[in-house]
Amino acid sequence: MNLMCPVCREQLILQEKTWRCIHQHSYDQAKQGYVNLHVVQHKHSKTPGDTPEAVAARRRFLSAGFYQKLQQKIVDVIQPLDLLSAIDIGCGEGYYTQAIAQQIPHLIAVDIAKSAVQIAAKQDRQRQVTWVVGTGAILPVQDQSLQLCSSFFSPLPKAEMLRVLQPQGYLLVATPAPQHLLAMRHALFDEVKPHEPEKFVQQLAPEFQLLEQFLICDQLQLNQQQLQDLIAMTPYAWKAKAELRTVLEQQAQFSVEAQFCLYLFQKSSGPIR
Template sequence: MIQPFDQLICPLDKQPLQLNERTWCCENGHSYDVAKQGYVNLLPVQNKRSKDPGDSKAMVQARREYLSKGCYQPLAQALADTVLAMGSQALLDAGCGEGYYLRYLVEQAEQTETELSVAALDISKWAVQAAAKQDKRLSWMVASNNAIPLADNSVDTILCVFGFPVEAEFKRVLKPGGRLIMVDPAVNHLTELKAIIYPELKNKSETLPITDPDYELTSEQRVNFQVELDNNDSIKNLLTMTPHLYRASKEGRERAESLQSLTITVDAWVRTFRVST
């Protein structure tokens, strides 16, 4: 019912990869071992912009602890419903993080007996390590959205959850008529936290995250709910797992980290785009 996606390509020469026991190999002799956690690193060192790109180990740990409490479960459900409405499919989670949304989706697919062939990538090795430990049935990869190590026209659906879309590369790997499903923050997302850590709130204009005319917006749903954070650890985890940790001033972070409770608003768009060519 749930199986790994196997149409991987070599990040160096774009040739198909074949899995031989625990090593992916291409015909030109490039090889990539599957780590003990169950993932493969397909991010060549020359494609890295830093020594340790993506989310840090601390960010991944904070996100895992925060999301494991079900704080974003309504959003995960809305995403799963949108994806599984298509039925059986080949799926790529492009920017999977520690895997919370994908694991929830896979669980829902099993309950509805929906067949999925699943690949997932993230540029953070810490995120992929954490994700792969939870479910070794899927194809987990350290890789970048700028150079997705999957074959052309090979997936039905791409997920991009609070991530960074690369329109041309997404279009390359999607089948004709394939879908891109994106989750992006709406204007009121985490507004209570922002009011604490920033001296003033900036008005954020809402624009579509995709500009390529080959992507047609076919559906959008706004998911809005509140979460009660009733302990200091949850508040610290929320701050640590978001980019606001680095954007806020020291004083702003200290104000948030001193709180014992906080009610936050989760406000997000779930949008589906269909590739027309």
């Protein structure tokens, strides 16, 4: 894989269990199978990214089969592209990454949350994916080395994605649709504004051309633990008023609709403005 040294930006080569560049900067591969390329000079906090509690909640929730419709649609979109290399930005504990790995042989997955990458790498017993602790602000791969960037509910580092993608490379983005988890948001907030997925399309133009877009809807029937996990894995966990969250978490059953927008873009061949 074309991993890049975060210090000097030269290519990293795996020698036994250490990633090393020509300047002898070295990064040991952890026993779980990941490498930490989030160097201290790029950190803005001691433990960046999702908390271990949020990661654990998301893993329980997704393991129960929720959001499977989105996972399958991601596979359906990627399959006909017939790609060899990709990076999954903000991979979390690897729910969508593992599905992509069945379609793309050379796959790098990066997340800023070390606890999430640890779980993802530990689950990947066949070592199908190169798991990296790192930041989207400096993607740990070399220039124009990949055919696809994917980002699901994660920030979109536009300049970095343009740098690492080959000409005509693809970008796959999943983001909440306007009515996503609307009933839950009404229970947690006094004022609810619809999500604005179209803003991503505008932000990515003109360097990325929109090829396809899809709306995925899924009605969720949650028990109390699943509801608590869904709240804990979203930003609502710390944005909502504590008293409203407490009332909602006491519900024994809860019905809510998940709605996602999935966008497939292609890197424009024209000049970058």
